[in-house]
Amino acid sequence: MRIAPGGTIGILGGGQLGRMLAQAAGKLGYRTVIFTPEEDSPASQVADETIVAPYKREEALKAFADKVDVMTYEFENIPQQTVLFASKDKPVHPSLQALKTSQNRLDEKSYLNRIGVPTTPFAAVQLLDDLVGEAPLLGFPCVLKTQRGGYDGKGQVLIRERTDMGRAYAQMLGQSCIIEAFVEFTRELSIVCVRGQSGAIQFYPVVENEHRDHILFRTTAPALISERMEQRAQTIATKIAEGLDYIGVLTVELFETVDGGLLVNETAPRVHNSGHWTIEGARTSQFENHIRAICGLPLGPTTQTHRAVMTNLIGDDIEQVADWQAQPSTFVHLYGKAEARPGRKMGHVTQVFPLDD
Ligand SMILES: Nc1ncnc2c1ncn2[C@@H]1O[C@H](COP(=O)(O)OP(=O)(O)O)[C@@H](O)[C@H]1O
Ligand SMILES: [Mg+2]
Structure with a gap:
């Protein structure tokens, strides 16, 4: 669907990526509305309008969708329900499927391997037993990461040797994880x-x-x-x-x-x-x-x-x-x-x- 200049773009997320997207949109003659839980966000400072609300507040999302012609998001940890709910009213690009795939490291690497794109070898880890079983097969060092929510190195820990496994697992606080072979x-x-x-x-x-x-x-x-x-x-x-x-x-x-x-x-x-x-x-x-x-x-x-x-x-x-x-x-x-x-x-x-x- 073509949205002509003069139309309004909704951006989920208020960080610097949203800020620079809003600046580019303005240059092309579009209006922008930001949806973010944060007051005075980097994006809202340059956008035409902002709705400040939690990502899961449906009335606020509905109001947002009503104001815009198309939506996008500026970070990948937006709740899937938010995008699903908003996309009932207006198109969202990239699609919910693209968002889902990149939100979960296990789904992402599984998808990549399925389409023939190489990644480092990996395995799913739910329990300490999974880690103890899989890590030695991948070899040390290896990297334990939470499946979801990680960015800028958060939610990951390097396992140098066998004896590090217990402590590394404990740091993940029971979240679903992925163990990856370390890439030299x-x-x-x-x-x-x-x-x-x-x-x-x-x-x-x-x-x-x-x-x-x-x-x-x-x-x-x-x-x-x-x-x-x-x-x-x-x-x-x-x-x-x-x-x-x-x-x-x-x-x-x-x-x-x-x-x-x-x-x-x-x-x-x-x-x-x-x-x-x-x-x-x-x-x-x-x-x-x-x-x-x-x-x-x-x-x-x-x-x-x-x-x-x-x-x-x-x-x-x-x-x-x-x-x-x-x-x-x-x-x-x-x-x-x-x-x-x-x-x-x-x-x-x-x-x-x-x-x-
Ligand atoms: N399997 C790995 N082998 C070697 N280095 C890694 C591995 N995984 C992550 N790293 C290092 O950690 C950085 C951040 O990891 P990444 O998976 O990209 O998570 P984030 O979502 O935090 O960017 C990478 O850019 C790389 O430098
Ligand atoms: Mg990265």
Whole structure:
């Protein structure tokens, strides 16, 4: 369905991704309404309107759906019931199916393997006995993760050896988990793609991601990889998106293995931190392309215009903002968060360079 400019886009979630989506929507001539439980959220500061209510409050969701022409979400831990309820009234992109698949690490990795996309070996863990049975088969070290709710490294613990299993299991507080073989990756990469309502799909170049304390610290675009590996990443992203009849921006986080292979770490049914560089470094940003896709407009070109390095401003990093602002060819984005807590993403900076540098 095509939503013409002048229409209204509903965004579930009020974080920085919602903020940058609302900014892109405004540029294209759309109005935005944010639905978030948080007062004065980063997204609400730039949107036309906000409904502040818990995600499960049905009257508020109904009021939200009534105001908008199409809905999207900016993070994957939105309750499924929220999207199901809202989608009775108005279209939601990406679909509930896409959201469900990425919300649960076991469902996600099972889906990927079913469609022939490689991941690290894994097994489901409900009981300590499952862990004790499965972990030695995967080998040590291995990583225990909650199936749901994890982000920025939360809800996961590294098991170095057999004797760590009891303590690791106890940390998960009885939640359903997945145990994964540890990947000795050489680099972490990601690919951001966008699929439109016609089924057309376009890719941003594969980028390289560096994490600190499990939080994305820096993205370099493009990653220096072979044409063959670029193709392989595109093939993987296409399989995932087509299998879900996906509409919008989809991100695939990848591990490059020692033998030059690619494994999928996880997928995100949304715009992604590793795609922020596209605001200044590509013809069309990931945010604009997500809005174009969900509104049924033609996709914008994803061609890279500048080499780019994106650095997150996390917690106290915000104190260096004046130094960044004084740098040439450097674009500072702040998210309007009042308080800088450790691990909190306060903003990001993109430095651009000529492509052939
Ligand atoms: N199986 C694994 N092997 C090696 N490193 C891992 C593995 N799983 C996660 N990591 C590391 O932890 C980071 C966060 O894990 P991820 O599964 O992406 O969860 P989150 O939802 O928190 O981003 C990854 O980017 C990677 O650096
Ligand atoms: Mg991740």
